[in-house]
Amino acid sequence: MSAPSSDRAAEQQRARFDSATAALDPPFALVDLDALDANAADLERRAAGKPLRVASKSVRNRTVLRRVLARPGFAGVLAYSLAEGLWLAGGEDPVSTDVVIGYPSADRTALRRLAGDESAAARLTLMIDSVDQLDLVDAVVPPSARPSLRICLDVDASLRAAGGRVHVGVRRSPVHTVEQAAALAREVVARPGFALVGLMAYEAQIAGVQDDPAGRRWRGAAVRRMQALSGRELAGRRAAVVDAVSAVAPLEFVNGGGTGSVERTSAEDAVTEVAAGSGLYSPVLFDGYRSFTARPAAFFAVPVTRLPAPGTVTVAGGGWIASGPPGSDRLPLPTYPAGLRRLPAEGVGEVQTPLRGPGAVGLHVGDRVWFRHAKAGELCEHVDVLHALSGDALVDPFPTYRGEGRSFG
Structure with a gap:
């Protein structure tokens, strides 16, 4: 049976991101122009x-x-x-x-x-x-x-x-x-x-x-x-x-x-x-609106570092938690490959995050997992640049406030 169109689209997007950033070592953030x-x-x-x-x-x-x-x-x-x-x-x-x-x-x-x-x-x-x-x-x-x-x-x-x-x-x-x-x-x-x-x-x-x-x-x-x-x-x-x-x-x-x-x-x-x-980057908190459907434009990648059990992988870091009332909606969402979910008992961690699901099949140590942040600009507080993707190729990176040595609380 062929994969549903949404799964195929996710696979294509993941391949696009992975190919364009193959020379980069995660963690890093990407903006899809x-x-x-x-x-x-x-x-x-x-x-x-x-x-x-x-x-x-x-x-x-x-x-x-x-x-x-x-x-x-x-x-x-x-x-x-x-x-x-x-x-x-x-x-x-x-x-x-x-x-x-x-x-x-x-x-x-x-x-x-x-x-x-x-x-x-x-x-x-x-x-x-x-x-x-x-x-x-x-x-x-x-x-x-x-x-x-x-x-x-x-x-x-x-x-x-x-x-x-x-x-x-x-x-x-x-x-x-x-x-x-x-x-x-x-x-x-x-x-x-x-x-x-x-x-x-x-x-x-x-x-x-x-x-x-x-x-x-x-x-x-x-x-x-x-x-x-x-x-x-x-x-x-x-x-x-x-x-x-x-x-x-x-x-x-x-x-x-x-x-x-x-x-x-x-x-x-x-x-x-x-x-x-927020609608420019379209973070996770803006997925559930009837009046519009924006395209996710900002992501971050982290590497797989462990394979602790069948159907489970562990990535380095990942705990880029958004501000607001504590809850699962403030956690970053594993997006590519599709079919990954957080473990409720562990959530996302400062130094590592375990993930489980069918998306873990075929992942190896050194592969990357792509996340979306829950809130928009807060992603930039974790990185010095947004690697900018235009079409299928990277262009010059975009320095974040942090990368320009600025912090405004």
Whole structure:
């Protein structure tokens, strides 16, 4: 009997990867540029004309960021730290001259650098959700000693029900209501040394939660109901917030969404741009969505070092575990050869990982096993370069943040 088409495709992909990287010794990471470009094009299609601001935490590679930002549908970076943003926007050849810092910063050194550089102050936008964060900036560098700093308000996009007793989403900003957003906007505008230019509301419960997880039919149905309810509530509240804040100060941009919500978020008139990043590499946590099917573009390879029992192999390392709530969905997924699974009693290890299943048949010491990481950019924290595959051949490797000697936490 011939192998199913999915098995044949997996065998072909494995052979493609193995052949192209035959001269490399694992462990190493690979980015498939054909898949990356296809994913970028699909994000543009889903955004339906709204610009996409690339989330750098999900990429962590300047070469990839430049490649994506050269596309017509992408504009600007959503950075995850101020020090990172200064690096990306600085120098004679910046990655971007439009960098929004996605999280409030308490990095006093970076704040001093920002306040001491008029060019950086014009290129970067700080995120705030309370007056305390403005106070910190003023304490580091008073308004009289710095250029005006660009400010974006972070508005809570979570779903709150039952009088606030039920909270669905992440714990981010304390600013939830229209009144709270307008009040904070007035505080920013009233203070010297700040210019209110943007607003962000990230709906993690929609953009970052699988609505069709494999083998979990009832959970998927429940998630879809929650997301439909949350989406309707947020669309109305976000529009009202934008109207209220715009009455205080004209906004240059309103950012929302993420890879899992591009269509829904871009359809809102109040939103001017959508954030996305994970959909470029398409890690395991983004496999279970109904609205899109991305192509896995980032992988890492580790070598087989033991054959402890029939139908079982052990690979070196493999324990590249993703952040978030502890669980099996945070573990890397053995992908090629197909038919490998982790041992529940051992999981993935710091120095070795046992794997079992029909995919182990035919593997020998020195062969490689290909994994996919659970989250996108965190893969780059383990390697100095992404080996870039175009077609069937490697091109020049893409240095990661780590490979360029940068670490931003």
